[in-house]
Amino acid sequence: MEIIVLFFGHLTDITGESKLKIWDTKDTNELINLMSKKYPGINDMKYSIAINKVIIHENCILKDADVVALLPAFSGG
C-alpha cells in the first residue's frame, strides 16, 4: 500500500521536500513515528494532521492511496 505525505509551511525546512511517498504504514501514529525517525527536527514542531483533506484529532487507520497532510500553525500577518 502506498501513502502520500504532504508537508506544509515551514515543515519543509526540516523535510527539504513538500511531498513524500511511504509504504505499508498501518495508522497515523506509525506514520508520525516514521517521520520522527526520518526527520528528527519534526518532533519539536506542532502540526495538525489531515487524511484526504479532513483534519483528524486521534490515531486513524490508513489505507492505500490515502493522502496525509501535515499542517503547521504560523502566525505572520
Next chain:
Amino acid sequence: MVSKNKYERYLRQIKLKELGTSGQDKLMKSKVLMIGAGGLGCAALPYLAAAGIGQIGIVDFDIVELSNLQRQTLYSIEDVGKSKTLVAVQKLKRFNPEIQIDSHQLKLESHNALKIICNYDIVIDGSDNFSTRYMVNDACTLLNKPLVYGSVLRFEGQVSVFNYCDQQGKSPVDYRDLFPAPPSAESVPDCAEAGVLGVLPGIIGALQVNECIKIITGIGQTLCNSILTYNCLSNQFYEFSIQPNKNKSQSAPSTEHEFVNFNYNWFCGTEFYQNEIAVEDFKSYINNKKFKIIDVREKEELPLITEFPHEQLSLKKIEEWSQNFSKEDTIILFCKSGKRSQTALRILTDKIPEMKLYSLKGGIEAWKNYSLQNENVE
C-alpha cells in the same frame, strides 16, 4: 465628490443579483473589527471600506517602518515613524467618507480585548503573533462573534472562519479545534526572520474580506468548519475540513473573568515565568496546611531542606503523578533556581487547569540567601 444617493458608489456590486440593495444595506449596517494594520490589514481594510461596511475598527499599536512598505500598501514613505492606525484611518476616511472608521491605537490585551470586540459584529484577525491569535480566538468564542482568520509565512497562507456556521446540523469550530496548543516560540519563525512575499498578505487579506462579505450578506459558502491554504509558488489551494476537537485543551477560559486573568504570553511561551511567590512572602505559607509544597529537584540534590515540610517529586515524575492531585489543591513548587518549578507548573496547568499553582521565585538558592540574611539581622 460624494455620491448623489447612498447606493451610487456601490452600483457594480448591487448589480449582482445575489447581493442587490438588500445585501448592500446589510453591509452598510455591519461593524467589522480589523486586528492588526500590517500586511493582512492593509490588504483587507481598503476592500472593507470600498464595500461600504458601515463601521470599521482598526486595532494596532505599531508605527510604520520602512521595511513594512514592501507589503503594507496603505502606507507611503512620508508615513514612516507615524502610527499605523492613525495613518490608515486618515487614508480610509478620505477614500470613503460615508462610513465610520474607529481608531484603536493600543496593544490588544486580555484586559481590553472584550470591551473593544463586543462593539463589532465580525472580527478579522491580521495579527502577527500566537498570543494575540489565541486571545482573539478565545474572546470571539466567549462573545460568540464570527472570526475570520488569516495567517502568512514566506509563500504560504491560511484562511478560515471560526465561531460561525452556515450549514445546518454542524457545530462551529475555532482556532483551538485546529491547533489545540500553541507551538513553542522557538519552533516557528516569524515573517521578520523567515520573510514573506509582499503580494501574499495581499491575496490572503483579500480572501478574508471575501469571507467577511459572505457572512454579512449570507451569500455563497464560507470557510466555516474548514481551512484553506494557498501556496503562491505552486499556485495550489487546499481546503481541509475541521471537525470539533474533543481533545482540545481544557485551558481555554470559559468566563470573562477567567479570560481577563489568562496570561496569553505565558501560554504561548513568550513569557517564561508565571505565578511566582517571592521568598519574603513564601515564609508565611510554609506552615499553612492549605498549601502543599513540592520539591521538583532530583532526590539526591543538595541542599537538603529541613526548615519546612514538603514532598519530593522530581520534574521527570510530575506528569505521571499529576493524576494524584485534585483541582482543589493549592501547590507551591520549588527547585534550585525557580526554572524547573516553572516547567512543572506549565505541565500541571495543562493537566489540571483549575488547580492553583505557584512557583518559588529564585528557587531554593534565593530562599537560603534570604534566610541567611535574616539570621544575620536577627
